Amino acid sequence: MKFFIIAGAVNALISVAFGAFGAHALEGKMPEKYIAIWQTATQYQMYHALGLIVIGILMSSTLLGPLTQLNWAGYLMLAGIIIFSGSLYVLSLTQIGVLGAITPIGGVAFIVSWVLLILAVLKF
Secondary structure (H helix, E strand, O other), X not given: OHHHHHHHHHHHHHHHHHHHHHHHHHOOOOOHHHHHHHHHHHHHHHHHHHHHHHXXXXXXXXXXXXXXXXXXXXXXXXXXXXHXXXXXXXXXXXXXXXXXXXXXXXXXXXXXXXXXXXXXXXXX
């Protein structure tokens, strides 16, 4: 499905841009703890952007096709990026620690998305 390939490419682009922003604009302007959190957000966003591209390729190929598990995996991976990386970006910028409480929801979305990807491949 083109949607997941495009969503993956857009998130990869954002990850690179935010990584550069963190390295050049934020470095030295906030505590190292929050720089590290920002870096974690960009890394996980990139990993899962690539995951979205893989899901899109698998869905558009004749190999697996548009399986329900792949569709759910893609949407959960996208939700995970928004919740996990998004909450870490906001946490880094605001330094409001309670925002980190929602980050694990995004992490669970990531885990479930990878499980669904595995199940889709096993189903084939």
